[in-house]
Structure formats: C-alpha cells, structure tokens
Amino acid sequence: MEKSIAIELKNICKYFPGKVMANKNVNLTLYKGEILSLLGENGSGKTTLMNIISGIYAPDEGQIFINGEEAVIRSPKDAFNYKIGMIHQHFKLVDVFTAAENIVLGVNEGKHFNIKDVNTRVREIAERYGFDIDPKKKIYNMSVSEKQTVEIIKVLYRGADILILDEPTAVLTPQEIEKLFAILRKMREDGKSIIIITHKLNEVLAISDRVSILRKGEYIGTVETKKTTQKELTEMMVGQKIDLKIERVKTDFDKPLLEIRNLCITSDNGSLAVKDASFYIRGGEILGVAGIAGCGQKELCEAIAGLRKIESGLIMHKGENLIGLPPKEIIAKGVSMSFIPEDRLGMGLCPSFSITDNMMLKTYGDGKGPFVDRKSARERAKSLIGKLEIVTPSTETSVRKLSGGNVQKVLVGREIEAGPNVIITAYPVRGLDINSSYVIYDILNEQKKKGTGILFIGEDLDVMLALCDKIMVICHGKIMGIVHAEKTTKEELGLMMTGSLDLTEEKKDKNYGIAKDSNLTEEEWKEQERKEGNDGE
Secondary structure: OOOOEEEEEEEEEEEEOOOEEEEEEEEEEEEOOOEEEEEEOOOOOHHHHHHHHOOOOOOOEEEEEEOOEEEOOOOHHHHHHOOEEEEOOOOOOOOOOEHHHHHHOOOOOOOOOOHHHHHHHHHHHHHHHOOOOOOOOEHHHOOHHHHHHHHHHHHHHOOOOEEEEEOOOOOOOHHHHHHHHHHHHHHHHOOOEEEEEOOOHHHHHHHOOEEEEEEOOEEEEEEEHHHOOHHHHHHHHHOOOOOOOOOOOOOOOOOEEEEEEEEEEEOOOOOEEEEEEEEEEEOOEEEEEEOOOOOOHHHHHHHHOOOOOEEEEEEEEOOEEOOOOOHHHHHHOOOOEEEEOOOHHHHHOOOOOEHHHHHOOOOHHHOOOOOOOHHHHHHHHHHHHHHHOOOOOOOOOEHHHOOHHHHHHHHHHHHHHOOOOEEEEEOOOOOOOHHHHHHHHHHHHHHHHOOOEEEEEOOOHHHHHHHOOEEEEEEOOEEEEEEEHHHOOHHHHHHHHOOOOOHHHHOOOOOOOEOOOOOOOHHHHHHHHHHHOOOOO
C-alpha cells in the first residue's frame, strides 16, 4: 500500500547575509503517520530547514507541498493554517500563566474564551495521547517535562497534524524519555506526522521510522531506521569513518584539588537551590553531575566558579577556604579554574564580539603596554577553528552569527586553551553533533591525563556513564548520592534524579557502587570498603 505524503520539500535553498548558504537544493519527504529523524552536523542547516517549514524563515528558492498541493508559508500563522506546529528546544511559555492560558495564548477563534471549556479540551487532548498535565497549574511550578507537555499540547490544540520537535529529550530523565516516546508512538498511530531533530543516535534508532541526513546544508539521503546503524548514520553525517567509542581514561592522579563542605546556595528568587552539598573535585578525575534541569546544577557550578553568593559552607584547597578571595589570589594559591557556563551567549561569550575578541576576554589585562595583543589572539582563534572545525567565514565574524553548536565550540575551546587545573563545565556538548561531541570528550580526557579535575554537568546519561569516573546526582538541590560510573545503571540514576532513590537512606541495604566522596561517616566508609574489598576509590 502506497503511503500518503504529508509534506514534501523540493530544491529548498536559503542564504543569509555574507553569502552564507544554510540550505542548498534540499529535497525531503515526510509521510502521514510516520516519525522522521533529521540528523546533521552543527551548521548543516537542520534548524534552518525546520524554521522554513514552521514559517520563521521564508525559502529563497524551492517549493513546499502540503498534502500534494503547493503551499506558501511566510509566517508561523501560515504554518498553523497548514496544521504545522514546531516545539522548540527552548520553551516559549509565560511563567505566571497556567498551562491552559499558555495553550490558548495567541489563538483567535473569533470569540471570547471560557477558561473552563479550555481546561476541559486540554484534558481531552491529554487523555487521548497519554499526557499527564494539570491545566490549572502555573508554569513556574512545573518540571521541565511538564513544560514540554504544555508546548506539545499547545500545537495539538491548534489542530496540528505535522509536528516538529527540536531536541525534545535534551533535559529529560530516561523515564521521561520513555514516556515521551510512548506518546509520540500514539500520535503516529493517530495519523500524525512527526519530525525530530536530535543528536542522540540511540534515540533515533529507538523512535523513528526513517532518518534523513543533511551535510553542509545539502541533502545526503534518507534511510530506513531498521536497516541502518549508529556507525552508518555517523559516517553519512560527517562524510568519513569515525570511532564512536568514548574512552574512560585511567590516571594515577587522585589528590583533591577542591573540597566542597556543606555548601548552601540560594537561587535568583531567594529560595535555597543547593542544600548542604559536600564532595571533592579530584585531580585526574571527571566527576559527573546528573539531575533534572533546575535542580541546582546551575547554581552549584556558578558558586564554585565564584559567580554566585554562597550562604554557608566552605570551598577548601590545601586547608584554606577560597570563598571570597579574588581570582588572582586563588590562582596564586594553585587553583586555575575555567568555567564553561550553561548560558553560552549570556554568560560565556560576548555575542557582538568577534571570535578573536572573545578569545581575549580572559587575557586582555595580561599585556604590559596600553594596547591589547589582537595578533596573538587571532592566531589562537585560527588554531581553535582548525582544531574544533568551527564553521565560520573568518576569525572576525561575531559569534552571534554562528550556529549554536559552533558558538559552543568557541566557548569550550577558549576555556580549555587557558590551561586550567580545575574545569567546571555545564552541558559542554549541548547542541553539538556527534563528531564535534567526541572532539570535546577527547579534549576533556586530555585535560584529565594532565591531572586536571573536572566537574562535568551533563544531560546524556549514556555519555556520563561512559566518560565520568563518578557521578553525583542532585534532586531539588539535595545530593542523592555519589556513585562509581562503572557500578551503576541509567535506571538507578533516573530514580535518583526524580527523588525515588536516596542513597543516603538506601546505602545500608544495597550496594549501588557508592563512592567514598558520598556523605558517609568514617565508619560507613570502612564498612563499604570491607564489602567492596578495596579502598572505596
């Protein structure tokens, strides 16, 4: 039986100022009742192409056909008229509104809304596909997965038959991902057509029917998911064979560089974001931090980096408390720290500055004369562009004109280039394609070999289990436990992330590979070491 085509793109081209080609002669077909994954390296034009379908951009050349008829999409309103809805990675919700109020925001049905009727309709949609949502709940009280649910129901409320999801699993736990996939499968059974942009190849193979690949703005091909592998998809993305294995480097270093004791940190709204956190950052070790977004990871890394006020607790190095000391004095005491923040443009880089100028942000004050040394900064920028394969017209291009993944490469590269002995990094590969991600993993391992201590806040548990030595799990600001990566599972981490498993309570009954850096008493450490038959490290 021949499948019906929901949307077809023919020879789509999109150019940006400076003769930057985002899409060139792209042909793509999405069938009714299928899930299509869209893969490609950073800067390959995936998001641009989806923004064209959803009406954010207009194509410079080419045609779009919806249900066999040519369509003209010049705005998101046009896209909605064609029953197309896009769920963006960064949610577009009003925090002080309820779920139902956000869902009807911008909907014009030619009449006043009765919020009770809206609540009823939202519940009907939720029950139909298996969503768990309270229409009356305020957005600011919701978890990340609940906010995503609101975004999905928002486009379904408008009658969308074609849904585009941009990195939908980026900040979800394994349990939440499985729940989302179950819902997407129900939508597929209901005849919905779904496009997913993601970099997680294991999820591509788990959820999609077909996979389309873009490379450098051009369409490479489409394959059936059941007939392909992660390795084949990666080779199609990058155009060459690469090794997909993440190495966990073994080192001889083990000295604590920083000891965090009973740290309490407040959030921007004044509530306690991190409660009584105690752990070590050791040289030659990668300590992963896992947790649902908004559970205190951001506040924790900002506090250790000296960018957020600490209510109580200590950050110790060789018996001295570093809290309150200026950066130069901390460096003089032997701690050279690099911080890769979650907000790469708002906190890590100056968007309007060029790559060269952003390279100078940490070193411009080191010169002896009144003038900054742009020549050496430009050479460092060129080296970084070559090493990390940053897609940019030149070193003088402002970073706001780069794709999200290439912006991340500039930030990570600059911080690593500074030669730190402590690295605090929050989601360093967020938005990066698989090839670029492995480059970053290799760089972190290189730093680890040098004895650098790394605090790695991540979202992909498969990566954390493969890359990190230990994993610390946070739930609502509380450390639920620190475990050896080799002795735990994704399921256990997911339970800890949701608060269902607290190793500070469970540790006496089961061996979950608890690390010695957990909040254990000396007696408990000795008992654990006796059970494990080693030194607990």
